[in-house]
Amino acid sequence: MRTSRPRHRRGWLAAPLALALALGLAPMASAGTANAASPPRPTGAAPTDAGTGSGSADAHVRRSPLPVSERAPLPSSREELRRDYDRPDDARSRVAPSMRASAAAPCAVGDFTSRTGSALVQQIRASTTDCVNTLFSLAGSDAAQAFREAQMTSVAYGLRDDAATYDGTNRTGTAQLVLYLRAGYYVQWNHPATVGAYGPGLRTAIRAGLDTFFANGRSGNVSDANGEVLAEAVTLIDSAEENARYLYVVKRLLTGYDSSYDSSWWMLNAVNNVYTVLFRGHQVPEFVSTVSADPSVLDTLYAFASGRRSLLGTDRGYLVSNAGRELGRFLQHTALRSKTRPLVRGLLDLSAITGPTAALWVGVAEMTDHYDKAECAYYGTCDLQRRLAAEVLPITFTCGSTIRVRAQQMTSAQLDWACASMRNQDAYFHSVAADTGPVANDRNTTIEVVVFDSSADYQTYGGPMFGIDTNNGGMYLEGDPAAAGNQARFIAYEAEWLRPTFEIWNLNHEYTHYLDGRFNLYGDFTANIATPTIWWIEGFAEYVSYSYRELTYGAAITEAGKKTYSLRTLFDTTYNHDTNRVYRWGYLAVRYMLQSHRGDVTTLLGHYRAGNWNAARTLLTGTIGSRYDTDWYAWLGACAAGNCGGTTNPPANECTGGDVRTLGRNCQRSNLQATTGNLSYLYLQVPAGTARLTITSSGGTGDADLYYSPSGWATTTSYTHRSVTSGNGETITIDNPAPGYHYVSLHARQAFSGVTVKSEY
Template sequence: MSHSAAGDLQMQADSSCDELTGLNGQALVDALSAATPACVGAFYSLVGSQATASFSQANVLAVANAIDGRAESYTGTDIQGLESLINFVRAALYVQFYHPEDVPAYDASVTTALSGALDSLFNNPKSWTVSEANAGVLKEALILVDSANLGAEFNWVTIKVLNEYDSDWQALFGMNAAANAVFTTLFRAQWNDEMQALFARDQSILDALNQFQLEQRQLLGTNAEYLLVNAVREMSRLYYIEAMKPRVTTLVKAVIDSSSKEDSSRAIWLAAAEMADYYDRSQCDYYGICGFKYQLEQDTLSFNWKCSDTLKMRAQDLYQDQASWICEVLSGQEAYFHSKLETGNTPVSEDNNDDLELVIFNSSGDYQSFAGSFFGINTDNGGMYLEGSPAGLKNQARFIAYEAEWRRPDFHVWNLQHEYVHYLDGRFNLHGDFARGMSADTIWWVEGLAEYISYRDANTAAIALGETKAFALSQIFKNTYDSGQDRVYRWGYLAVRFMFERHMDDVRQILSLLRSDNYSEYQALIDGIGSRYDNEWYSWLTSGLSTADNGIVDKGPSDIDAAPSGREGNWSGPGGNISRDFAPCTVSDESYRYQEGMTPLLDLPIECIDSKNGRASLVFANEQRSDQELWIKVGDGWGDADIYFSSQGWASAENNEGLGIGNGNHEVIKVRLNPDSYWHYLTLAGEFGGVDLLLSTTEVEADPDPAQGGGDGDGDGGEPVDCGAPSTDYGQLQAGKNECLSGGRSSFYVWVEEDNTSLTFSLGGGTGDADLYYAADTWAGTAHYDAFAKTAGNSETLTVTANRGWRYLAVESDSQYAGVSLSLKVATAGEPQPSVLENACATKAPQSYSKLQSGAAICAASGRGDFYFYIAEGTQEIEVVTGHGSGDVSLYGGTSWPTANSYQQASTQQGNAERLLLQAPSEGWYYLMLDGANAEGVSIQMQAR
């Protein structure tokens, strides 16, 4: 989920604002002229019939003509209401864009009228007066150029702003804001055909932008630095104008060469490097920026701290005591969340966001400088939580934050507690990703809950606002992110608190529906509540709400107090999970060079593939309607390219028929062509460059990756070079490739291609005491495992038999380990042998009702036990065995719940050693009853083959 601030655009209670609604023609013009810009700003939120009436073409023409009529006599001081008149037109175009069903498109007369009005204003020298009194009018007019799609016609105005900007403009906040408006117009030129045609034949804008960035370097380090950065960005973005590309290439390199990521000029170095990386990545060597983001991110976020298995931190500049304080605050909040929400610490299904990466920049300025480059986000906000694709095995939930430098010497991480609730809510309450969570009216819940868990009862600002009784509960249930900050956050808080205090049964029902992916049923529940609680809500708002329980922990140890604790982290960081061949990419034949839109052909490579927007997507035809096996191989280059294949549409982590998600770029996956589909789809996802791709119907193997200690295969892999340097702490294990581990917990997953495959995990070397935990169905750990190896030291070996699918491994320690080698050997078993039954009761609590996973023994409770499992299509044999313990048990089975008198299969031998064998069973659920009134310590295990 991403959350950014939005201004409150609700209609003001002030009578002068109310008088604006329902007016037309000259009456509307007169009222707007007398109104404040803030009052006119309320028009941006109009929808429905009110928007249709207010923004009629006749009204917009009347206002445009009024602007034109007053423009020539404008004195540089807005005594005629020009700013409010222009703001109204902008609101009309805004609402028309987002709600065309309410405001139909205007004809050409509106464009002509607006063009004439702006021309009259910009040709009046007084409109260029450098003063705060004029800044509002000038800014609104420059923004209207973009809103009305008049960027080409008024390109001369954009150039005039760039040329005339000087120290007098810089000294005034309003004039800086006005100047910044031209960069929005330039940014949107990407979608404006007239501007692109103009730029192709007239490169004056490129000259003006370049001159601006050369002459305004003094803006570095000032509160107007953003203008210089935006000028560099928009100049560098002009790569997309083909006629300009040679000059843009030269100018961008000149910016990179004349600035540095190591000093005060880093803001413009980053701006130029990011644009070159995005538009011209294949020439990264020319600019000297190949893979620069990776190294810069490692250098910038150099402090690594792990609070727990569920929370890890990467920071630019923290002391240990400050990190410990953050851990303590969020740990306490997490415990409160689980108690208040009654989660049972159980995540929603298909959610693999088992931990959160908290990124903390040193200041809001550093956040704006780096976060966009490292994580691809907008930074005009107070921080951002990125849930990603929680069903993806490789997904990393991440909250990107910054220290509130304006609070120093106090230590305060902005929005820390609020955003952490978004992670917890997404993992334990909201099934699916952010888009799925927003598919119903949930914003009142999402933002209100984050405020409620953070503040608890002590949100005094919200309580005071609630006493105005400005909104009904039924209105808050319909919140959107355009509803304004107060309504989204403070009124959302009140709504959530009200439901918890007065209607907990409804809250439990809401949670049940959200957790089970029943968003339509949730919507029906909310719609059913409707206005039923509104009267009770109004009474509650003015009932004197308690503020005693305060959840906000406002500040931690200052730099001075925390300095003695030092800056050394307790975690090695994310590890070397990428390929690092940053050398210039060369092709073996120019015809193999990757271009967007090219089609892969069998056994012909595509070379030097660079990702754009985090992916490279290709499509190819299955012309012969073949069902052959297909090997997809990637290799070389830098970054981490994951493979996703589909024959049913664009492939992704959530929708695919085959995937390869190992670390780095060197891997092979085997899939099968679909004879029923002509087009097949391939996505390489991640940040990468210089990657080679090969598709073949003949088996191929992955090449070794020097950065990852080898390639795919089933050999020994050898000891890693200098195992003291950790290679990873998370990801997919590859057979025959050693990983080097340090820390307290590392989590891995393994793809098993065939049933009855033997997996052998081995640890060795290093220091500490690391143990192995394996699970067949979900993430492994000390609290969830099917098999383990735990001895003193690091010499552990664990062998399990696994069926096709994803399997999981954890390396854990009660303390810490370092320099430990982990390896995996894979061997397909021969003919199936009778299962070896683990004594599960020696390590696990007894259960009387549970789902069985293949190869995973559980401890059965005394008396009756009911168990079940799903038989997958193609299963040849199922074996269920019991053993260990004392007493006598009987085992009954069937495709419906069996009893001792009604069953399809049974094993009733004397003692505890029972066995059911199902040959060629049908796909579907299968049920077991284990009957043993006097038995204790009996283990039961199902093995599917």
């Protein structure tokens, strides 16, 4: 995900953290021997002896974010999945089995807009939850007909009548009634003029419905069957802004939780949803006055967090850390501080900044830092961001002139691997983007890569340290690229579920965001998305990540067979659309355009690089529009059948010139070879004003390392830059190289042949 600043979207609460090339071209004269025609500037002929040839190789975790600026009702369960950008597709998905995405249930909006009173209630009860979920997206006359106050009042009284005989299951469609009411509040919030105001009549009805449900003893059954209904009902408390009236439900669930809940995802979700009621209750005046009059909920939160610390470090630890956060959030109210402060201090004393209790300590410390910073000495949380950085990110590693890694825990080999992966990606990116250098006024000359040790660590520390939402698979923070001293960075984490294989989740995706923002997109992120560009921003990041690593994007190819979207529709994609459209379909659209209409992409990037967003939009919606639809759908069908075409990798020309050692602008020398311990020498002349010189090696057999010198033949003992990873995929990047001759060599750590060296500037 790419953003210029932390993004807290309405309704993003207590979400789980789910469970984120060298270009090769060929050889020349015999390596390790001096040729008669030496370059004009070397201090001497290429040495005939390369030396020894031994060349050394230098959770489901959920957290509530900081307060949002608007108090909108929560979206549907399926809608909440939209925040899960950049996540892996695996069994760690937050969706409970009964709510997992499936084939769309038959659902006609007219079934709801054409009915009133008891007929409407019966229609809702007879529908599926999947069907009712789709109503969260209603607008216009449909929204008004479905959710005007009279309709909502009928459904609320329908819930009352149903709840009176509720048997602890969803046999009579109780969950659908609750979900319909949630949808109504959500749509009315977003379209108040269309739906109309909600008044005291609905409030009386919704209280009757919720009172009856929570008074029914079966609403406390510990089971999946009840948990699904209960979890939605708890969220409805907040949707209806009845946070104060149902504080007893909050206390009941927190006090009643025990190990019997642990076998039911839905019961755990019901408990966790009480934090939504608390988190958003602070924006309801009646809630604050009610807690001030009876602050016993604070004692309940403290008892839960302190008494269940053994859950920390398990897949249920989020229940404890969220309790601590919501206790700490009450520090914002002066009247409650004398009660809250010692309880908060007590939780800090019972936990630590690192280790198994870190999620609790950090969550509570973040609240003190946000709401009661002046008393930091009392809490022991002064200078929180610096302390966290010192404790959690002790490793700093420089990959070269443009990349710095800060890590929680990485070995030297892992650091080398990550650096090589990003450095080598540079050449691939530039070959696809075909850029001529950074866009105007972009000073993001370096990128800081922050790597946490696991997804849980990212959840625990990412927000407090960098002010980001961590309900995602990583985030790139561009800042203002024109501002002096601005530091571009992305925050990522090791994919612990892949161990013992080491992988930084979404490393190449997020690094593409940095390169794309620097070389393709003028201005900051806000300017970049002034018109719909997300299809490119996320689709291109997916495309480069997968194609550079030569991986098949199976999930996207499966989507291709469905032919869900026209190309024209995808040009309108925003972050409000689901992740499937943003990422998989973005990838498909970008891949198709690069492979089939490269000229259009070149024109488009010309507009993007100049910041001419309106011209780019006209090109996409007018000039291109639907003109490629027939070919697009044919390509999707072929792709789904296994023939997507080759990924875009514009071939470089072979360098010209009689001296086979000479490189040039955007060309390559192929079939290079050398025996163990020897070198293959190359050189090139760079003109004045060159912003960046990139040298890459790839292909062939054996193990060749790449060396560079700006002043004479590059050897293993005379160089300024080198790339010495295992294999032949090496990259060296020189920013602002001096005009004149530059020297490159391939050193045979093991005998190599068929290797290509490419120069780009």
